Amino acid sequence: MRSVSIIGVGCTKFGERWDVSLRDMIAEAGVLAIDDAEISGEQIDALYVGNMSGGRFVEQEHIGALIADCAGLSRLHVPSTRVEAACASGGLALRQGILAVASGYSDIVIAAGVEKMTDVSSGTAADALAAAADREWECFFGATFPALYAMMARLHMRRYGTTHDQMAAVAVKNHHHACYNPIAQYQMEISIDDVNHSPMVADPLHILDCSPISDGAAAVVLAPTEMAKKLSESPIKVAASAQASDTLALHDRRDLTTLDATVHAGRAAFVQAGIEPRMVDVAEVHDCFTIAEILAIEDLGFVEKGQGGQATEEGLTALGSSLPVNTSGGLKACGHPVGATGIKQAYEIALQLRGEAGRRQVDEAEVGLAHNVGGSGGTALVHIFTR
Amino acid sequence: MAKGIVSYGVYIPRFRIRLEEIARVWGDGEEISEGLRVLEKSVPDLDEDTVTIAVEAARNAIDRCSADPKRIGAIYAGSESHPYAVKPTATIVGQAVCSSSSFTAADFEFACKAGTAALQACLGMVGSGLIDLGLAIGADVSQGAPGDMLEYTAAAGGAAYLIGSQDLAAEIEDTYSFTTDTPDFWRREGMPYPEHGGRFTGEPAYFKHVTGAARGLMKRLGTVPEDYDYAVFHQPNGKFPLRVSRMLGFSKKQIEPGLIVPLIGNTYSASCLIGLAATLDVARPDERIFVTSFGSGAGSDAFSIRVTDRIDEIRCGAPSVRDYIGGGEYLDYAMYARHKGKLRV
């Protein structure tokens, strides 16, 4: 198996992009990544694109061929594959790209992600997202995504004494980080009070505990590390790529306050990379809801189980601390175009490790981690990157 | 062969609206509640309809006597508010309460007496030996147009009776019906609310048919009102059953245990069956109950019932009518309108 590196990255502005289509965004992100890698279309061996629900959001399936076409690669007949794992579709596309390069089947591969969510009403969007839960045995009874995470939050609060202020601290921190990220959807500060007084979505989660509905696309260019050294001045090495599954329905889980898929993918990734959690300098974790970031930093081993809320409240995961989490603003404030999120995480980590993250730059970042979750934890992906 | 009630069960949604609240909205005087002798009426939850009410009542009937649902050979569901115009309520109830598929089923509609018509059909099936146990249901989430007099009383509830020939909790000694073509109240296909003939629903409709059936049955049996410990009449309001009982020679004391309309309103197909259930809740072995339903259109079914020793064994197996009447949650008219789907969105 060959070592794989990232040689180029690109990401569109995230947000309510009324003026652009899914096609426009994927072309924009692809061109940015290819420009960054300084390669040409003829060099591309394969495309992998993460997209959760083109069918529901823009009534378009067959996204693989569409992407190749939009990227101007149709006449080169480059194989293009769409992968789907709900909100982890981007992370999964990245992993498929890595596997293709590592196996030797392909040399230069584009891994991309895209979602256009604002062409439908918020009710339709909520329903499309709910399809990532168990349609028959959760959604059929009225479950929504915020509701599933709210039930995890309720139990976490009960078991570990986590407070809503601690959850709100995740949102406050990530909004603060997003102020330094030009592609972020919400570049504005919020307070604990703002979160606590925002409308309730699913008790105890308020609207400001939730990631938004967003449009956006991101892409990275992958190459064998040997080749990457020649093609790029600052390649980012993929030190680990791990994926794990769990039951589709939340109620079937071993423990409702732990995402076992995250635990397993995290452990496998740390073994592959030969490092320990404390050696990570910067992490992008899946904060689709504030409670999700608390669960993530516990399940990845950055803090003890039950300590995630307190750690966040104490600022241990803020920019300037020993482990800044979600410097991009996370899903919460950078935005969460579901298929694009996993790729955007890799984009952010690549910028951090290259020292190109501007005002949100983590000093001397050498090891970065990206954690992407599908659904309420049915799929988790963990990638570790090094300089 | 003696035949009759093996078990019974009721269900009444827990929401209530006071008549004075409805009167407040339509600018009617508070005396309307006094005139109708109804204080409040039951209102279904947002996710309740005739089917869900029928299932809850049927489950209570089966649980009360721990009957083996496999014995049920017929299910007849009476209602004037079946959720489907075509597709039976009875099949849904059957799937929810029976563990086999070998039963016959049909929906009945006869305004407020569809439930007693279902009961008679079960008696016939049991009496002829075609089935072992029959399940007769009267359930409604009745509709009254906003501002119409009906809105003051149209309520929601259900009652289910297991009819058989063994282990009777009450024997049905005889039944007699009185039926004519009288257009006092109707709802045309596709219309959301029923129409009615105002005072025409009284004398030529309710009173003529109830007295016709009641007198017919007593004449056939050679009984008089004094032979009965209790009497139950259809309860479209609190006034009519009192008046008809006086006309027939029954006392207020006889009808009181079964007079539930002041606290839950008119539950249409369930009305006199819930009244009978409330009476069975308190009746002692060997006591006799006289029951007469009324359905607009129009007809009445009268029953002469004798309670057996078994009543004491099954009484506590399921919630009583009083269990469902206490502890309601009151709605204002706006919430009531939402519950009844009166707000078109």
Place this chain on the structure above:
Amino acid sequence: MTTQAPRFWRSIPQRYNLSGTHCKRCDEYFFPPRNLCPNCRRGAHLEEYTFKGTGSVVTFTTIYNATEEFEKLTPYNLAIIQLDEGPKVTGQVVSCPGGIKIGMRVRPVFRILGKEGDRGIIYYGTKFAPLVEPSCEDEKR
């Protein structure tokens, strides 16, 4: 008008009466029914089992913002309930004006779960409500 009648019809036994499976080999109960026991896999001895429907609230939420299908029902309670036989299920909890609590005992009730608009079929099935004993029983004690 589109209907999902076959899809709903297939799971009527589970929706109406919580019909699941029990593996006689490892003695674990499953809801919804499983074709394969995750413990014993092909060595399993699965049999049909209808759950009593009583259980306890493990965790819950009140939903204020729902999908289009459930918008008319908000706010409503959703909970994960551990059935007395072991498995956990997701379901709505109705009729609890006193509020819903972790550990609260519940029983099954028959309700409308959804509708295919004004013209399609009606999905009936199980929700949960606080467990109350008939008053008659109290008098006996």
